[in-house]
Amino acid sequence: MKEVFSSLRRTPYQTFSGFLVLFFTLFLSLVLFVSLSFLHGTLSYLETRPQVTAYFQTKTPENDIFKVRDELNASGKVLSIRYISQKEAFDIYRQMNKDNPLLLEMVSSDILPPSLEIYAKKPVFLPEIAEYLKKSGGIDEVQFQKDIVDRLLTLTNTVRQGSIVFFLYLFIMSVVVLTTTTLFKIALKKDEIELLRLIGASNFYIRRPYIMEGLVMAGIASTFSFLIMIGLILYASPFLGTYLKGIPSLEVNLIFFDFKVWPLNPLFFAATYLLVLFFGMTITVISSYLATNKYLKV
Amino acid sequence: MIKFDKVSKKFPLGNIALNEVSFEILDNEFVFLVGPSGAGKTTILKLILKESSPSEGSILIDDMDISDRNFNDIVGLRRTIGVVFQDFKVLSDKNIFENVALGLMVTGAPRGEIKTQVKEVLKMVGLEEKSKVFPVQLSAGELQRVAIARAIIGDRKIILADEPTGNLDPKTAWEIMRIFKKLEGKKTIIFATHNTDIVNSFQRRVLVMKNGKLDKDHRKGGYEI
Numbered sequence: 263m264k265e266v267f268s269s270l271r272r273t274p275y276q277t278f279s280g281f282l283v284l285f286f287t288l289f290l291s292l293v294l295f296v297s298l299s300f301l302h303g304t305l306s307y308l309e310t311r312p313q314v315t316a317y318f319q320t321k322t323p324e325n326d327i328f329k330v331r332d333e334l335n336a337s338g339k340v341l342s343i344r345y346i347s348q349k350e351a352f353d354i355y356r357q358m359n360k361d362n363p364l365l366l367e368m369v370s371s372d373i374l375p376p377s378l379e380i381y382a383k384k385p386v387f388l389p390e391i392a393e394y395l396k397k398s399g400g401i402d403e404v405q406f407q408k409d410i411v412d413r414l415l416t417l418t419n420t421v422r423q424g425s426i427v428f429f430l431y432l433f434i435m436s437v438v439v440l441t442t443t444t445l446f447k448i449a450l451k452k453d454e455i456e457l458l459r460l461i462g463a464s465n466f467y468i469r470r471p472y473i474m475e476g477l478v479m480a481g482i483a484s485t486f487s488f489l490i491m492i493g494l495i496l497y498a499s500p501f502l503g504t505y506l507k508g509i510p511s512l513e514v515n516l517i518f519f520d521f522k523v524w525p526l527n528p529l530f531f532a533a534t535y536l537l538v539l540f541f542g543m544t545i546t547v548i549s550s551y552l553a554t555n556k557y558l559k560v
Numbered sequence: 561m562i563k564f565d566k567v568s569k570k571f572p573l574g575n576i577a578l579n580e581v582s583f584e585i586l587d588n589e590f591v592f593l594v595g596p597s598g599a600g601k602t603t604i605l606k607l608i609l610k611e612s613s614p615s616e617g618s619i620l621i622d623d624m625d626i627s628d629r630n631f632n633d634i635v636g637l638r639r640t641i642g643v644v645f646q647d648f649k650v651l652s653d654k655n656i657f658e659n660v661a662l663g664l665m666v667t668g669a670p671r672g673e674i675k676t677q678v679k680e681v682l683k684m685v686g687l688e689e690k691s692k693v694f695p696v697q698l699s700a701g702e703l704q705r706v707a708i709a710r711a712i713i714g715d716r717k718i719i720l721a722d723e724p725t726g727n728l729d730p731k732t733a734w735e736i737m738r739i740f741k742k743l744e745g746k747k748t749i750i751f752a753t754h755n756t757d758i759v760n761s762f763q764r765r766v767l768v769m770k771n772g773k774l775d776k777d778h779r780k781g782g783y784e785i
Contacts, residue, residue, distance in 0.1 A: 319632055429666035453649065453651075457649050457651070457662075458662070458666060459638075460609060460611070460638060460643055461638060461639075461643065461662065461666055461710070461711075462635050462636075462638035462639035462641075462666050462667065463635070463638075464635050464666070464768075467666055467668075497670075502747075531679055
């Protein structure tokens with residue numbers, strides 16, 4: 263390790279330019295990753311809300327409502343359906359307006375419609391389900407969050423696709439720049455590498471110091487970008503709190519594990535740090551490998 | 561044992577560096593390799609070190625046919641060979657101890673063993689007091705002794721010396737030869753040189769190269785330019 267730090271110090275400009283590129287890549291990747299996690303969390307949350315609510319005419323017989331419910335269940339596109347009778351609707355109404363006796367006096371269970379609250383398996387099924395309900399008999403009104411879910415889906419997909427392209431661009435740019443800076447360093451040590459090859463050093467032995475340097479740089483750049491990201495999130499958390507008011511929690515699935523994203527969760531950030539560290543290390547190991555490869559051909 | 565059997569080395573543009581060269585060097589033998597510049601001395605050393613491959617013929621080192629296209633244990637081969645260069649190739653950012661230790665470190669030897677062996681070889685070449693010194697503080701003769709120490713450390717059976725006295729004044733050159741004399745009989749030594757005085761005074765086997773061919777093989781001979 264002593265040699266690694268001394269080598270980094272001996273080539274300050276190459277080290278600094280490599281660090282800046284790596285930091286830029288990792289920081290932007292972190293911003294994208296955390297934003298995507300929040301977007302996915304929001305989408306998942308919305309998916310757990312009643313997605314389509316069908317209000318029936320007050321005189322619609324229960325059997326007709328159950329028929330619609332059973333047909334929807336049989337379609338395979340529905341996760342669950344909750345039937346809310348007129349009496350239950352009135353209970354909910356009473357609960358919601360318990361502080362307003364005037365409103366309670368004006369309404370009886372007869373005028374409140376029975377309804378079905380439907381949860382779709384996938385948001386893409388929502389328009390289809392809504393359309394089916396509109397065509398069914400006895401329906402008074404169909405409400406569903408088509409616009410919100412559609413917009414969020416479009417946004418998430420766009421951000422995801424854009425992120426993949428951007429990640430790739432950042433990855434390739436970093437690898438190219440780091441390979442070039444490592445090549446500069448290696449050029450200064452060309453004679454040493456030549457000597458090591460002649461006295462029987464394995465390729466790994468020759469590569470090791472450059473890989474170690476890369477790993478150290480990746481560690482420092484990941485930690486820096488992570489700390490700045492954490493600072494920004496903590497700074498923005500009051501605004502986020504206002505924006506996400508009413509949402510108890512947001513969750514995202516990361517590499518087979520579910521992490522709570524909101525309220526801010528240390529476990530999610532620990533996983534994020536490990537991911538950015540891994541990403542940084544992958545970039546530097548590949549760069550060191552490519553740079554040393556040129557000098558290791560026998 | 562090192563055995564060259566009708567070895568030729570031709571380059572794509574038609575230059576012939578070696579032309580059907582055959583010889584055999586026994587274990588722990590001391591051999592001078594002489595001849596004018598471009599005669600093929602360095603090419604022979606490079607072929608033994610597997611820095612390049614022959615165009616024709618075969619090269620055997622012990623039981624290994626290193627000229628075989630399927631031979632791929634280059635690292636293993638080089639760990640049995642120590643090389644001493646005319647320009648020393650001592651690393652300026654490492655002290656003498658570290659430079660000599662390189663010869664063992666590349667083999668993955670344990671720290672304790674490296675420490676013991678470096679001390680031994682530095683003592684042998686007369687540099688035990690300068691292990692912490694950096695190359696810039698040493699004379700040319702001392703640098704060459706560092707290079708010899710690095711070449712002989714560990715279990716290296718063959719020493720290839722490519723004009724190791726070429727950059728040294730006569731007095732220092734003789735000091736270096738005294739070290740090689742100490743190694744005689746313990747390792748196979750191939751010593752490429754132009755120095756007729758050294759070759760003639762040593763009276764050891766001499767392979768004389770001329771225009772890429774083995775011109776003479778004196779069992780106990782001298783050499784004249």
